[in-house]
Amino acid sequence: MVVCGVEIGSSLYDMISALWQDSHYFTDLLTHIGDVFVNRSAMYPANSGLSKHIVGPTLKLVLAPDVNPQHICRPSIGPAMTTLLGLDS
Secondary structure, three states: OEEOOOOOOOOHHHHHHHHHHHOOOOOHHHHOEEEEEEEOOOOOOHHHOOOOOOOOOEEEEEEOOOOOHHHOOOOOOOHHHHHHOOOOO
């Protein structure tokens, strides 16, 4: 699962907590996750030819290798994660 555009400055703890809260504290959500990482964005110099658009951090969740993909808890974007995405205002 990939969540793009998370509010800049959000901690990994806040992101995982928001997903867990949105899954109604379903414990299997955390056991199904093998790896978690965040890609932080950077602003490119104007002369680099790359976009100067700043995109918020991207949260990436990787399924644990021993989990059957057909029997996983699929997290959804609910009120807690929406707040971290800045969509609640």
